[in-house]
Amino acid sequence: MIVLILPLLPVAGAGVLLLLGDRPRLVGVAAVGTLLLTLAVAIAAATSEPSFGWAWSPGIQLRLELDGFGRTMSVLVPLIATPIVAYAAATEDDGRRRLLALLLAFVGAMLLLVSAADFLTLLIGWELVSFLSWTLIGHRWRDPDAVRSATQAFLTTRVGDIGLFIAAGMTFAATGSFAFAGLAGADPGAQAVIAAGVLLAAAAKSAQLPFSPWLFAAMAGPTPVSALLHSATLVAAGAYLLIRLGPDLGAVAWFLPAVATVGIATALAGAVVALVQTDAKRALAGSTSAQYGLMFIAVGAGSVAAAGAQLVAHAAFKSLLFLGAGMAIHATGSGWLGSLRLARAMPLVALLSAVGALALTAVPPLGAAWSKERILAATLQASPWLGGAVLIASLLTALYAARYQLLVFGPPDAGTRAAQPYRPGAAELASLAVLASVTLLLSAVWLPGGERFVASMTEGTLESGAAWEIAASVGLTAVAFGLVWQLFRSRRLLTFGLPDRLQAAAADWLGLPAMTHAIIVRPIESLAATLARLDDRVIDAGIRGVAWLARRVSALAAIHGEWTFDGIVRGITSLTLGTARASRTTDDLGVDAAVEAGARGVGLVGEASRRLQTGESHHYYVIIAVGLAVMLVVLIWIP
């Protein structure tokens, strides 16, 4: 039962918020209070491995369960969300109540997703998260860009949803139920399909290549929204899914390598993007993709525990970084990295952000370094190439993390405008502080027993690495820091002196969005437009054929019409001609559906058939004579 309360509590809180009316303080307090309560419930739930079933239909049950990494996630989500919501309550004046309510509902949906024990429940949570992210990203709905971005984000992840649909359907087809529990027992063919579906869904949600660009779009929302989406929720859902289901699907031979490949590609590309981006939030977004890429690599290397640990660490430091960036942008009104350098303007924030940046760089003894080290170990264990890639990614991470921190919160120089002095509110600082302390507290995993704790919380195993690996990564980090400092000094840190075109392309996922637009969106839209036109004026081949035939017949009839001028022949000719004209008219007009053309054809034939009724009795006599002849033919010759 408690596992049902967990997602419902924030949702109920959201409802209460809506009822509270326009009272900013009260609303904020209520929101944070709800989340704290949720956190408490989550902790209680996480310690008890609860489960809850709920009849959907006679044959199907929805199951909620907290086990394995789910327990960690269920605590992590409210834990990270609380300071973010507090921050939002303090900073967002525009539609505060709506934003907070949606954030709470969003947390609820995420908790539902986390506690799902079958595909159907998972899908429900999954899609609700998508929907709420649409409302959150589009929070500033008066801005058409925000609306467009929200739509883009929703649609991209919706593509991934297809994977989940397929996985769910296949699971049912193979096992007769949606439950995860049956996955391992499914036949290999079905498992392969399920694995593909899961990978698609996870990649789309976690902004892996080729879906990564939607994360940029997601930046259109307010800062707290970005912070929440990128850290413990929306984006995390993909990685969570893999952590949760990866072991079950490991039997599919290509699955883990594929996951790892996606991860490597994204980790490297995301790092490059983060390195050359000139917008603070987008740089962080690139880093998010890269970080989730690391988690994918971990899963691919077989170490879900390392991936889980990385997820937790990332959730803490990334939200911290985002909130910091938000304050910087708030202070200067711009996120352009060339104009910030706010060390003097907001030293405390700079310091807290630095904690996040160091975590991002994975500097020991922070918790993030621990998880990174475990990932490295796992990958090296799996394959040296994989390990090498992780090392390169680490180097790049160190570079962009240092670049980010320096460009945003570095010491100002002559080139930067003097920022207005900005006094962050107590709530904002407190939020940052909480997140920073969480980041710091995670260092505890280095302590003895940390390893066991992590393993138990993720129900996975951990590889311990050799000492040289730590040394190597620390060394690399140091080199990177040096390099960045040099570039900073020489003022080439912003674009590294790259040509503008190259820099812009690299910063925008190497032109991936434009490409998607060109090869997917545009063709679909033009296909849709074409089909719509077609639907309005279908001319099918059949009608053309009839028209052609009728024209030939009418030509023949016209010749006969000249030969004999007797009225009835004229009548018959005109009937034929009418038919022909009918067909030709529809052919020429060509503006209406085939059905319409057919109808008009019937109408014109009707017009023509009236001409048989010439009004002259002797024509009727001929009709009778001809009719009689036909009757005789039918009677005499047809049998």
Added chain:
Amino acid sequence: MSGELLLDAIFWLFAAGAVVTGYRVFRTDSMVRAAFYLLASFAAVGGILVLLGAEFVGMVLILMMAGEMLIMAIVMVMYMMNPAGLNPMWMVHQHRVAVAAGLLSFAVLAAPVLLVDFPDHPNPAPEKATAQLGEELLGDSMLVFQTAGVALLSTMIGAVVLASRRGRYGEAEEGSTEPSLEQDLEST
């Protein structure tokens, strides 16, 4: 033997007469003349009927046609232009089609003569024909006879209704038309 030959000769005379006069109906300049050709054609057919033993029917046919042709001639004189053949009368339409239809009709009706084996069941007692007709008329065909009577009665009424110039209450055409579209005073 010679009687049969004579019979045949008379028949051929009638036959030729029926067809030729029938043809002449449409090849003459005067309607009156056409009417009399028609009468002649009917008379010839009546003659053949008599030859076949149906004396009563044949004679009735001739008498009836004589009366009818008189009426027809009167009607033509009364209403039709050019009754007496003062001008050449050639008022036809769709001539070619009509010729074709006529020939085709002949062919269709003649075909059975050549192709079909009609039952061979000649009249065993031609001399009793008229008596038999009487019995039939007032016996088995009573209903037919009565119906024909009603038909003739209707025809008489109808002919008067359509053609008489004067009705019971003055001019026959008076008020004989559709109701006016607007409300008249009587009907409420």
Added chain:
Amino acid sequence: MLSAAVILPIVGAVLIFVLGRQLSWLATSERRLQRVATLAAAIPLVLLAFAWLAFEGTGGFEQVEALNWIPTLGVSYRVGIDGLSLPLASMTALIFVAATAYPVDLRGRGPSYFALMLFLEGASIGLFLALDLFLFFVFWDVSLVAMYFLIGAWGHGDARRSALKFFVYTFAGSLPLLLAILGIYLTTEPRTFDMAQIIEQQPLAGGGLYAVLVFIGFFIGFAIKTPMVPFHTWLPPAHVDAPGPVSAVLAGVLLKMGTYGFVRILMAMLPDTFAQFAFPLAVLAVIAIVYGALVALAQTNLKRLVAYTSINHMGYVILGLAVAGAAVPGQAAAQAIALTGATVEMVAHGLITGSLFLISGSLLARGSTYETDAYGGLLQRAPWLTSLTVLAAFASLGLPGLAGFVAEIQVFTGALAVYPWLAAVGLFGIIVTAALFLRMLGRVFLGGLPERWSEFRDLGRTEAFTLAALLALVVVIGVFPAWLLDVIDSFAGPFVGR
């Protein structure tokens, strides 16, 4: 009781038609007239609620009420319910209450409008309850006529032409249906139109050319009504030119007659032939899904857009039915799921698209155009309208927690088990519908508010209440589907032989 649900609205129609002119109390006030009509329209809803309570879910026809009608031909008046017809009939009653209550420009002909609405309600409910093919066809045809006059007299734009196209086209569908009904009737022994008996006799079991011909007759009839691509071209003009509530009825109720016929008649009476054609039917369904979605994507006219999504949604239904009727061994559970899903889709589509059409009616009443580009930023002036539209739109694109999802997931689950590749292609439609609805929402309700709409009115009380009632049910079905699925499954399970 079921008979009363059919007959009372028709009696009400006559009364409203007569008293609406004669009784000054009613004739002087359209609002009063509307209230009375709504009350009358609600009677079947109450009666069906009781029927629901008494429903046992035995799998057969329940609460049957029968009366000999033309025993010489084996025709009887016979109504009853099972897990398929009960939800549809109830949904019908609800839609009619909403549509009757919804404000509309009556053009000074209130009594006729409400009389036709009530008459149509009786006929529609009768169609879903009918257990006799003859009776079924009677209601089928009668509903066309009433709908024709409703569109023609209270529509806008080129309403008469659209109405005529609707009438002629759907009538062209009803005649093959009649021929097919006769075709199957002539093979029964003893001759009967009684559905239960025909289903039991299975006179055309084993297929053959004759069965195929009968199948084609039924298929054309139902496919036009549903409508399935390429028989759909009557739908967009009819919807665009019909008044909002009438559109709601058309989409919510009349389209279901086609899909209902697929299940009740084609699948039940010609299972072998249906199985033979299940795959092509599924292909057509997937085409409808994708095609409907794509064409809708290109529409700028709100009503056309919704109309084409109807085609898309009916594609889901047909896909579910094709899956359920396919001859595949060992997938009975999945097939039952698909059939349940298709049935839920019928109900859900009725509620959701009904709401969307009512909404477009409100939009037209305020802005006198359906062009989405003419609007923008309406959220600022009309939060209720916006919220309810968002809810309806997301329900339509299949958001979990709303009724549409319940249907779609089941349909696709079943389809993946039976026709995995087709289902995968069909899933593409899910993205496109999402895209088109989001785009529509963005254009109409979000973004900047053009100056001309600065006085835009939000929904009135009746409108908001009506829509909220419909959408509340959408949410209830989405969150607690079990009460509905239980009922439907009582029919679907035995039907596929689970």
Added chain:
Amino acid sequence: MPDSEVMPMDMAAAVGDVVPEIVLVVGGVVVLLWALLAPRRWQSGAALLALVALALATLATLPMLPALGGRESLTFADTYARDGVAVWSKLIVLPATAAVIGLSVPWFRSDPRHGEYYTLILYGALGAILLAGATDLKEFVVAMILSSATGYVLTGYHRRSSSGSEAAIKYYLIGALTSAAMLIGVAYLFGLAGSTTLSGLRSGLPPTGGVGLAVGAALVILAVAFKIGAVPAHAWMPDVAQGAPAPVAAFVTSIPKVGGLIFLARFVLALPTDGLDWRLLVAVLSAATMTLGNLAALWQTDVRRLLGWSAVSQTGYGLMAIVALGLSGLAVPSLLFFLLAYVIGNVAAFGVVVELRGRTKLEDYLGLGRARPLLLGALLLAFLSFIGVPPRAGFVAKLLLFGAAIEADYIWLAVLAALNTVVSIVYYVRVLAPAYFDAPPKSIPVLGRWAAIATLAMAVALIVVGLWAEPFVRAFAESGLLP
């Protein structure tokens, strides 16, 4: 039944078989005498007398119903049938004729000389009845001529109506040609079979009759086609519908069809089937008739003319029943039910025209729904019945007809009929739509109570027969079709 068995005939007993007919004959004479002798203001009394005659004839018919113990047999030496079908043809014709008389009374009010009209109507009805009962070529020929003769005169009854006289003579010209041709056809049949009774034909016609048989059959069928307005002798139907006095149009486009179709049914059953595919012939005629009628009706702007073309197409549907004769048990019920529904519907539709004082232009019907809702209701019922929308009688008729055609394996004909029905909607709606949707431009005066009552009674009958079809269907199914 060989001829010899009933010979010698018991004339007194035979008279008992034709009491309704005798009542009509006597009634006609009485009406005529009244018309001749009664003063001018009492002329309408002739209508009353005619109604009395019809009522008496109906009463005399009822005991002949098989369900009421009536004996089904041939009479008058096999020339006439008193079977269920014949009885029902009377029961269809007589009330419909009464309704036509109801329509006629106000219509002819301005004509001082219309007593004879009712005689002709009675004899026209008698002609149709005799045609329906005829089981002999002689009787057929005289019944045809009785029916036609009255029809021509009635059509031209308005002496001052130029279109009436044109319609009458066109009607006549077509009728005269077909019946002249029919005579030689009858002669051929007689020559082949040696008898004129249908039972005689059935036993006497040699299957080897070949061309002769075909010619005879075709010419007789052609004459019947004229009577019922079927292709190729259909051309008079729209002209008469438009030109004749509207009540006459109602009569002439419907009543003779009862006789014609039923005689056709009796006649084709007497033909040998091997070597002569009369089913196909009738099917082709049916197809051509319904299609041409519908197509030509599409763009009519004259409502009466439109009704005339619609009557042509309806004949086509009716012929489907003939096609199915002998192959489907539904054939006879469908034929009778079709006739019942069609006659009622046609009289109702023309009744609306009559009540609207003969208004016939399409635009005259604008806004009828608001000005005269009851009349529009009647028109709606009639048209929907023609289309075959339940629950009007026309629906049951179509159902039975389609069923019969399908059972006879003439599926293509059923499909074509269905397509035609779709086309027909368009022209019916072309009248109904403006009548319902538009506002009336001006007031629409009507003719009077008699016509309204007759029209509405027919319209109500459409619904009643449609909903309460069982007694009819059962009685029709049990009706014998002799010989």
Added chain:
Amino acid sequence: MSLETILLVAAALFGIGVYGALSQQSFVMLMMGLELMINGGILALGAFWAYTAGGNPQGQMLAIVFMTVMAVEMALGFALITNVYRARRADITEKLRRLKG
């Protein structure tokens, strides 16, 4: 004189009648064509009565019926012609084409 020859004569009369009915503009002349057709019919009937029907008196009755038909048609024909001539001054078919379409 045989069945065949008489039938041929009848067919000829009929054919001429058809020709006349189709070709003549004047109503009266047209009717003459019709009469000729009936004439052929009566002749054929007489032949059949005498040669194939064994003198069945129904044949003679039929001939009477044919003549009745002829009489009725002619009488009404003249009445109608008179009528239409009064109303429309029309004596040929071409003058009557108001009702068409």
